[in-house]
Amino acid sequence: MSAATETQAGPSSRIVDLLDVERVRRDFPILHRTVRENRKLVYLDNAATTQKPQQVIDRIVRYYTEENSNVHRGVHYLSEVATAAYENARTTVKRFIGARDEKEIVFTRGTTEAINLVAQTWGRKNVGAGDEVLITAIEHHSNIVPWQMLCDEKGARLRVAPVNDAGEVLIDEFQKLLTSRTKLVAFGHASNALGTINPIRKMITLAHAASAVVLIDGAQGVPHLRVDVRELDCDFYAFSSHKIYGPTGVGVLYGKEAILDAMPPWQGGGDMILSVSFEKTTYNALPYKFEAGTPNIAGVIGMATAIDYMDSIGIERIAAHEQNLLHYATKRLLEIDGLRIIGTAAEKACVISFVLEGVHPHDIGTILDEQGIAIRTGHHCAQPLMMRFNVPATGRASFAMYNTRDEADALVAGLEKVIEVFR
Numbered sequence: 001m002s003a004a005t006e007t008q009a010g011p012s013s014r015i016v017d018l019l020d021v022e023r024v025r026r027d028f029p030i031l032h033r034t035v036r037e038n039r040k041l042v043y044l045d046n047a048a049t050t051q052k053p054q055q056v057i058d059r060i061v062r063y064y065t066e067e068n069s070n071v072h073r074g075v076h077y078l079s080e081v082a083t084a085a086y087e088n089a090r091t092t093v094k095r096f097i098g099a100r101d102e103k104e105i106v107f108t109r110g111t112t113e114a115i116n117l118v119a120q121t122w123g124r125k126n127v128g129a130g131d132e133v134l135i136t137a138i139e140h141h142s143n144i145v146p147w148q149m150l151c152d153e154k155g156a157r158l159r160v161a162p163v164n165d166a167g168e169v170l171i172d173e174f175q176k177l178l179t180s181r182t183k184l185v186a187f188g189h190a191s192n193a194l195g196t197i198n199p200i201r202k203m204i205t206l207a208h209a210a211s212a213v214v215l216i217d218g219a220q221g222v223p224h225l226r227v228d229v230r231e232l233d234c235d236f237y238a239f240s241s242h243k244i245y246g247p248t249g250v251g252v253l254y255g256k257e258a259i260l261d262a263m264p265p266w267q268g269g270g271d272m273i274l275s276v277s278f279e280k281t282t283y284n285a286l287p288y289k290f291e292a293g294t295p296n297i298a299g300v301i302g303m304a305t306a307i308d309y310m311d312s313i314g315i316e317r318i319a320a321h322e323q324n325l326l327h328y329a330t331k332r333l334l335e336i337d338g339l340r341i342i343g344t345a346a347e348k349a350c351v352i353s354f355v356l357e358g359v360h361p362h363d364i365g366t367i368l369d370e371q372g373i374a375i376r377t378g379h380h381c382a383q384p385l386m387m388r389f390n391v392p393a394t395g396r397a398s399f400a401m402y403n404t405r406d407e408a409d410a411l412v413a414g415l416e417k418v419i420e421v422f423r
């Protein structure tokens with residue numbers, strides 16, 4: 001390394017106070033319960049869903065105890081309180097991802113629903129026969145199937161940018177697949193199955209150069225990375241509350257105002273209309289046009305509390321802690337004889353997929369579970385990706401801000417036991 005790069009690395013590497021993991025853990029009551037035969041819980045399935053801090057649980061209880069009412073309807077006191085909390089949550093989300101306006105924040109049931117919304121409104125209007133939708137080989141089923149359905153319906157073609165053996169998207173190939181036929185490009189911020197963090201800024205720029213609209217599946221972005229949708233310049237960004245320490249059944253679709261405005265509504269019903277007659281219905285303004293029916297009010301409010309919680313810790317501090325764990329756990333796991341990590345991208349979130357020679361991933365999961373260690377085994381909603389790596393399934397340990405090096409050690413010790421049983 002030259003002296004110049006050395007000095008460059010010095011001052012530019014941000015100093016972040018370490019996250020106080022024991023203090024964080026005290027906020028998560030479930031982490032203190034035991035499982036199975038009085039085993040200490042080691043929860044390493046955070047890419048599937050994260051645990052909830054007491055602050056989020058309390059907020060939801062407070063909502064139902066003191067504020068429950070329908071939103072945007074009543075003139076009565078409780079309805080005003082509930083509506084204010086619900087709309088304040090929109091402001092919290094706007095700030096969290098750097099959107100320009102609350103109108104650009106649509107509440108959905110989660111990432112899956114957000115992507116389906118775009119496929120069935122923007123997609124149906126703008127994608128026709130002979131057009132193409134481009135995704136990548138490491139997408140979650142939620143970012144594959146809605147586009148397949150759209151392409152089938154319209155006679156359009158789904159193209160897939162390949163990845164290298166490390167699980168990184170081949171940017172040259174990605175670029176080659178961008179043509180004048182490409183109407184929409186959709187890819188994950190980070191992969192739930194391998195951890196790969198995509199160079200999304202670059203990919204967005206390339207897609208825009210081909211005049212395509214870009215959707216980011218941010219389900220694994222917002223938990224681990226600072227997101228600024230205006231800086232990224234993506235057209236859509238989707239994520240789920242339950243992967244950022246909030247409740248299940250709620251999520252967000254961000255869309256640029258002009259694009260959302262030009263989109264037809266999706267579901268019809270209450271709240272998405274201004275006036276209804278049997279002859280003609282006038283649709284409500286953004287974002288309500290896309291929020292038909294009574295929303296998950298408690299969920300939305302709980303999600304905002306989860307965002308406040310993450311902000312109180314600091315996303316940079318969370319990211320630094322998780323990167324630290326990633327390096328430690330990777331090093332420890334590679335000490336295990338016959339263990340192979342699937343997904344070795346240079347930029348990774350704290351997700352480690354692995355296979356163990358001679359042991360089926362399902363058996364790994366079962367034996368770890370007997371020891372109180374929760375990992376995910378299977379195809380991780382990414383079957384085409386498993387095929388790409390020629391494995392039927394993997395074991396996956398995914399870490400969050402409350403995980404510790406001791407837990408990484410427990411995973412390694414647990415895997416040593418698996419080996420004892422099977423070899």
Ligand SMILES: *Cc1c(COP(=O)(O)O)cnc(C)c1O
Nearest residue numbers: 110111112140142192219220240
């Ligand atoms: C979890 C996940 C989804 C789906 O999220 P839901 O909350 O189940 O709708 C989509 N993409 C990625 C990358 C995920 O991790």
